[in-house]
Amino acid sequence: MPKVGMEPLRRKALIDATISAIGERGSLDVTMSEIAGRAGVSSALAHHYFGAKDELLLATMRYILAELTADTLRALGSASTPRERVSAVVAVNFSDIQFQPETIAAWLAFYVEAQKSSSLRRLLRVYARRLHSNLMSGLTGIMPRAEADRVAEATAAMIDGLYIRRALKDGVPDAATAIALVEDYLEIKLGERHKQ
C-alpha cells in the first residue's frame, strides 16, 4: 500500500538498519538483503533508493559523521573557556551515543574499508581534520600553536586508540575511565605550563 513521501523515511530506516547490522556483525560484510530485511523492505528497494551498496555505506558513514559533528557543535556551544572547549570535545567522543559498541564497530569497519574506497577515505580524513581543529580551538588559547598541535595529535590518537580497545572489549571498559585517561593527560600537559 504505497503512500507518497516514503523516500526520506526509507532512507533513514535503511541507514539505521545498516548501522545496526554492521554493529552486530562487526564488519561491513553485511548483505543488502540483511540490511533491507532489518528495515522491513526488500533488497530491491534498497537498490532503488541508493543505487549501489557502496553508496548506502557511504551515506551511512556520512550520517554517523553528521551526528558527531552536531553533537560536537552543541557541546562547544556551552563551553566558555578554552579549557572547557577541549574537555567538551573529548566528552562528546565518549558520549553514550558515540561510544556504543555498535557505532564503534562501524567506525572500525569503515576505517578498513577506507583503504579500498577513496571517497570513504576522504570522508574519514575530514573527520580526523575536524577533530584536530576542534581540539585546537581550545588548545591554542592555552599554549603556543606548535605545542598545541602536538597535544592535539596525541589526544586524537589516544581517543582513537581507546575506541579500538573498546571494540576488542578488552582493556578500558567504560566511557568514564576512558575520559579520565585522556583528561589526565591533558591536565598534566596543561599543568606543566602553570608551574614554569
Added chain:
Amino acid sequence: MPKVGMEPLRRKALIDATISAIGERGSLDVTMSEIAGRAGVSSALAHHYFGAKDELLLATMRYILAELTADTLRALGSASTPRERVSAVVAVNFSDIQFQPETIAAWLAFYVEAQKSSSLRRLLRVYARRLHSNLMSGLTGIMPRAEADRVAEATAAMIDGLYIRRALKDGVPDAATAIALVEDYLEIKLGERHKQ
C-alpha cells in the same frame, strides 16, 4: 617437478603472500587464488596445506604476532633500567618492520575480523595483554602498581591510535614523530613523580 620437503617453504611463502595481499588491498577481502598466485602456486595447494581460508588467516596473524614478540624480547634484553624497558617496548612497536603500511593494514583488518572470529579475537587479546604486561614490567619499577596500570593503558591506547592514523596516511607521518609523542607523555608522567 615435485621436490620433497616443500611444506615449510610453501607455508612461509603463502603467509608472506597473505600479508602482502592484505597490505596492498587494505582488507581481508583477498581471495585464496590471489594469495596463492602471489606465492606462485595454485589455490588448491593453499587449501591442501592450510585446509581453509580462516586457518591461513589465523596462521598469518600468529606469524605477525610471533615476529612482534621476538622483536620485543630482543629489545627488552638490552634494556637495563625500568625506564629503558618502557622505551624499548614503545620503540619496537614503531620499528621499521612493525610500522610499515602493509603490516599496519593487516593489523587493522584483523581487528575487524576479530569481531567475527573468536579464535582471532583470542589472539588479539593475547597481544593486548602482552603489550600491557611488557609496559608494566618497566613501569612498576618507577611508580605504584595502580598508577602504572593506568599509564600502561594510556600508552597502549596511544600506540594503537597512532597505528590507525598511520593507516589513514593522515596526521603523524613517520615513526620518529610517533615515538616522540608517546615518549613525551611518558616523560611528563614520570617527571611528575620527581617533582613531588
Added chain:
DNA sequence: TTTTGTTGATTGACCCGTCAATAAAAAATA
C-alpha cells in the same frame, strides 16, 4: 495516465573448497 513505491524472480559474477589425475621422489621389495 503519469508518477511514486514496492517486490519476486532472475541473472551473472565470484569464490571457497573438493576431487580426480599426474608426476616425481623415496621406500620397499624382489
Added chain:
DNA sequence: TATTTTTTATTGACGGGTCAATCAACAAAA
C-alpha cells in the same frame, strides 16, 4: 641392482553457494 609401491607435491576443472544488481510487473496516489 632393478622393480614395484607408497608417499609427497601439485594442479585444472568443477560443484555449490552467495550475493549484488536488474527488470518486469503490480498497486496506489496524484
